[in-house]
Amino acid sequence: MIPIRDDNPARRTPWLTWLLIGSCVGVFLWEWSLGAAAQQAIFGYGLIPARLLQGAMLPPEIGTVPALLTVFTSMFLHGGWMHLIGNMLYLWIFSDNVEDAMGHGRFIVFYLLCGIGAAMAQALPDPSSAIPMVGASGAISGVLAAYLMLYPRARVTVVIPLGFYLHVTRLPAAAVLGLWFLLQLLSEMMSGAGAGVAFRAHIGGFVAGLLLVFAFVPKRR
Numbered sequence: 450m451i452p453i454r455d456d457n458p459a460r461r462t463p464w465l466t467w468l469l470i471g472s473c474v475g476v477f478l479w480e481w482s483l484g485a486a487a488q489q490a491i492f493g494y495g496l497i498p499a500r501l502l503q504g505a506m507l508p509p510e511i512g513t514v515p516a517l518l519t520v521f522t523s524m525f526l527h528g529g530w531m532h533l534i535g536n537m538l539y540l541w542i543f544s545d546n547v548e549d550a551m552g553h554g555r556f557i558v559f560y561l562l563c564g565i566g567a568a569m570a571q572a573l574p575d576p577s578s579a580i581p582m583v584g585a586s587g588a589i590s591g592v593l594a595a596y597l598m599l600y601p602r603a604r605v606t607v608v609i610p611l612g613f614y615l616h617v618t619r620l621p622a623a624a625v626l627g628l629w630f631l632l633q634l635l636s637e638m639m640s641g642a643g644a645g646v647a648f649r650a651h652i653g654g655f656v657a658g659l660l661l662v663f664a665f666v667p668k669r670r
């Protein structure tokens with residue numbers, strides 16, 4: 450089930466949503482320009498639990514930032530075009546209304562906190578992991594949780610692949626995002642060690658969003 454738009458117009462221009470999308474696209478184009486060296490950038494700026502929590506060292510030829518900063522730099526890196534496009538699609542559809550409800554300043558703090566929650570959910574259960582985590586999906590998961598709580602009855606247009614046929618329909622946001630979260634839970638339970646998708650980060654970011662959303666929405670809303 451692929452969302453393509455919602456029927457929930459925002460009242461103010463989502464400058465920060467656009468900036469986040471532009472930043473992620475710009476960073477990915479930088480990764481792409483590196484060619485074979487892009488893998489070194491993933492290790493240097495991605496979040497590696499063993500480096501963050503246990504002080505593991507990277508080879509000196511890999512350029513990097515302090516381990517703590519990788520919690521943030523990892524949010525702007527992506528592992529491929531489909532990874533980037535999927536994340537940016539969800540951010541484009543759902544983030545503008547959350548930014549509208551919170552205001553620009555509150556929204557960016559909320560976004561980063563959800564990203565931190567996602568990073569910890571991925572790293573803490575396996576602190577010795579040397580697999581780098583990259584992508585905005587953890588922070589975006591928090592945005593999805595906020596949208597679910599604020600606009601559960603908003604209608605979302607989705608595409609459902611049925612073999613060679615694409616079925617287009619409109620569903621409540623509660624159904625779309627609730628099913629999305631259920632799929633993350635099931636995927637985490639069924640995935641083995643070394644899974645290519647950080648499902649724990651998705652779950653952690655979503656839970657962080659549920660816990661934080663109303664602290665960031667002005668009481669008058």
